[in-house]
Amino acid sequence: MGSLFLLSLLLLLVADNPGGGSPRGRNSEERVQGSSPPTPSGTSAPFWIGISPELVAVPPGSSVWLNCSNNCPLPEGSRLYTQLQRGKTLSGPGWVYYQLLNVRAWSSDVYCSVTCAGKTLTATARINTYKRPHSVVLEPPVLEGNEYTLRCHVTHVFPVGLLVVTLRSGDKVIYSESLERYTDLHLANVTLTHVLRARPCNLWQPVTCHARLSLDGLVVRSNSAPVMLTPGEVPL
Structure with a gap:
């Protein structure tokens, strides 16, 4: 029989999320411009404005600096519109740095x-804020006939749409699933179920479940403790 999979997703609203929108296993982290309308009077080039970074992902509670820049020689005013808490402001010719504090909205x-x-x-x-998984847990495999059922739980993670869940046997990828189709702005639990054909080459191999969030250049990884595929009553 071929391999099958089943993916289920349970969305959980977070009580302390004003913006609407002890872990098991190991964790790790690895570490732009507007339109150009006609030239206004008194300028030598088309007037432009840019904000950088245009997209940023941080853990809840972080501070963020945004740079608003422009090429106007005599700007009449620069303003930042946001519902987030404001911090310091630094400015110079053609730029203003704005600090946003304690960012918790998703x-x-x-x-x-x-x-x-x-x-x-x-x-x-x-x-965007992100929440690394609270836990990544791989259940002990269930052997039925000549197939193993592998079930991995990734709990309290956000954003789900940037999550990839992978099952590995040693260094070999058994199955990988991207959840990019999910766009809900809620903390969520994810369960990945995969059916693996029981073969001699799979026996006595450590199997692990890996969760990966790719966040605009920042990669956050978490993985489960290994489980072992044992032969049981599998015909060899």
Whole structure:
């Protein structure tokens, strides 16, 4: 029989999430510009505005700095529109740095506007928070006939749409599933169920479950403790 899989997802609303939107195993972490309308009076180039970074992902409670820059020689004003808590502001010719404090909303849009020669442009940045899995647990395999049922639980993780769950036997990938189709802005539990044909080459191999979040250049990894595939009554 071929390999089959079943994926289930349970969304959990988080009580302390104002923006709407002890772990088992090992964990690790590895470590832009607006449109160009016609040139306003008094400038030598088309007026532009940019905000950087345009997309950032941070753990809940972090602070974020955003740089709003423009090429207007005499800007009439620069403003930041956000529901997040504001911190310090630093400025210089053509740029303003804004600090946002204690970011806890799952997803927030921040708008920077600059007016030059009576014309106003706006640039947008998005700040997402992420939650590494509270736990990654691989259940002991269940042997029925000549098939193992492997079930992995990834708990309290966000954002689910950036999660990839992988089952490995030693260094070999047994199965991998990307959950990019899920766009809900809620903390979630994910269960991956995979059926593996019992073969002699699979016996006495350590099997692990790996959860990976890829967040705009930051990769967060968590994995389960290994379980062993034992022969039981498997015909060899």
